[in-house]
Amino acid sequence: MLNLSIILEDSARHVPDRTALVFGDLRLPYSMVDSVANQVASLLVARGIGKGDKVALLCPNVPYFPFVYFGILKAGATVVPLNLLLQPREIAYHLTDSDAKALFCFEGTPELPMGARGREAFEATDGCEQFIVLPATPLATESEHGESFWAALDGMSAEFETVQTEPGDTAAILYTSGTTGQAKGAVLTHANLLINTMVSDGMFPADPEGDVSLAVLPLFHSFGQVSVMNVCLRRRGTLVLLPRFDPGAALELMVREKVTMFAGVPTMYWAMLSKIHSDGDEVPKTLKVAVSGAASLPIEVLKDFEATFGIPILEGYGLSETSPAASFNQLSRPTKPGTIGFPIWGVEMRLVDDEWNPIEGEGPGEVAVRGHNIMKGYYGRPEETAEVMRDGWFRTGDIATRDEEGYYSIIDRTKDMIIRGGFNVYPREVEEVLMTHPSVSLVAVVGVPHDSHGEEVKAYVILAPGATASGDELIGWAKENMAAYKYPRIIEFRETLPISATGKILKRELR
Structure with a gap:
């Protein structure tokens, strides 16, 4: 018997009165x-939903998420769990693809009408039988979009004996962003998610007074769900929920709630540092652990954070398919x-070539992972599962090197690599160099089609406040600091860059 709950x-049981x-x-x-x-579980069982059934959840970082x-x-x-930014057609795809029997859907806001979108998708999906609205107004028993959560829970018992599940039973299906065609559901077991939570929790000493963790990474995503929510609740900490990342609001909450743990993606760290430097926001003093993942963190941001906050950012690596750490x-x-450090307890990593052969020494090679954290496979997709899994190993699609002490460094996604005139150019390397220029605040490098070279290197740049560097100036500087085949020939200045719901820079929208 093993159940993630x-x-x-x-x-x-142990700290019933502590703030969760x-x-x-x-x-x-x-x-x-x-x-x-417990009432949610009672409701599902009363509606005929139980072991092995799938239930979708479309909900931001509000208390409904852990309840449901x-x-x-x-x-x-x-x-x-579903991405908040999905349109009705995409929600319907996920409901159908996962065989969801029910959808719990947050009402949303005028800017993000999740309730209306969810309802439209539910109406268009044959197999989905229950639609329950999570109302934006606390405790509201009515909603224009359908049955309210609070009305549905009325009369449901708050006592519930958790259904016995086996370690290998499926606990969650997490959809990957689907940069290559349609999103695929990674099937994760109770053991996958529980062991990952326990190992992640064990990496950091707990505060005897009780840790306070800021949850601004979306909980629908594996990083926010496991590394933030599950780890915090397992260590009996307090989870501070912030539905939408805003650097000022995040910093203010850290100070007010005396936050000790924060996990974010690189763009969040960059935005908070920019806010502190430009607007003089207060630097939180209670932070003990800062963690970054989901994308490579520029070294310049790492240095700036440690100088400003007085603690290092610990970088890690994982994917939905690896539960995630x-x-x-x-x-x-x-x-x-x-x-990205070295493998966590119980996990092996190696570098492989296109034929799955291990690569010795430094590499580069594609990262393959094996251990308690590897998904069962992609839901309903045996062929696509077979492409990425072999003998318990999962290939990640990320290119990395490994030093003599076994520390791995991600160079780039295989699909982001630029091939210019027959040479491989890794965007991350170009970005790291450009970030050291005093006028550059943030940069994203992509390959764009070119008649004779196949692809050309293009950089989208956000300038530092008050900086006036021109494109020609940056290209000239890059030419002096990089090999001839690597430096960008095209520079476009932007005020902002397209960011996904999980905080990653969307390079596919820049190509």
């Missing part, structure tokens, strides 16, 4: 979060800035 249940969730002025104790999750997430798990069902700069060994 144990991380909430155990904390609710902070959202605006709301402070909810562990006992209440567990009780509402753990309620689905307690009922023995599988949770299918695979490697990390862990406190047991020295941190190496610019690397």
Whole structure:
């Protein structure tokens, strides 16, 4: 018997009165979060949904997310969290592809009408039988989009005996962003997610007073869900929920709630540092652990953060398919800035070539991972699963090098690599060099079609406040600092760059 919901249940048993969730002025104790999750499980069972059934959840970082997430798990069902930015057609695709029986959907806002989009998708999906609205107004029992969560829970028992599930049973299906065609659902087991939570938790000493973690990474994404929400609830900490990242709001919450742990993506660190330097925002003093993942963190941002906050950023690496953590700069060994550290406990990594043969020495090669964190496969896609999995190894699509001490450094995604005149150019390397120019604040490098070279190197640049460098000036400087085949021939200045719901720079929109 193993059910991921144990991380909430155990904390609710031991510290029932401790604050589990902070959202605006709301402070909810562990006992209440567990009780509402029990009511959700009671509701699902009453509606005929149980072991092996799939339940979709479209919800931002608000208390509904953990209520419903753990309620689905307690009922023995599988949770299918959905990206908040999906349009009705895409939501319908995910509901159909995952065989979801029910959808819990947040009402949303005028700018992001999730309720209306979710309803339209639900109407268009044959197999999905239940649509429950998570109302934006607290405790509202009515919604224009359908049955309200609170009305549905009325009369449901707050006592529930969690359904017994096996370690290999499916706990969640997490959809990958689908940069190559349609999104695929990574099937993750109770063991995958629970062991990853426990190992991630064990990497950092707990604050005896109780840790406070800021959840601004979207909880629908594996990084926010496992590394932030699950780790915090397992260590009996307080999870401070912020539905939309804003650097000023994040810094203010860190100060007010005395946040000790923060996990973010590189663009978040860059935005908070920019805010502190340009507007003089207060630097939080209580932060003990800062973690970055999901994309490579520029060395210049690492240095600036350590100088400003007085603590290093620990970089890690993982994917939805690896539950998510695979490697990390862990406190047991020295941190190496610019690397993703070494494999976490119970996980092996190696570099392979196109034929899966191991590459010895430094590489470069494609990262392959094996261990307790590897998904069962892509839901309903045996051929695509077979392409990326062999003998327990999963190939990630990321190119990396490895130093003599076993620390890995991601060079780039295989699909982001630029081939210019027959030479391989790794955008990350070009970005790192450009970021050292005093006028450059942020940069994204992509390959664009070129008649004779196949592809040309193009850089999108956000200038530092007050900087006036021209494109020709930056190209000339880059030419002096990089090999002839690498430096960008085209520079376009931007005020902003397109960012995904998970905070990554969307290079496909720049190509």
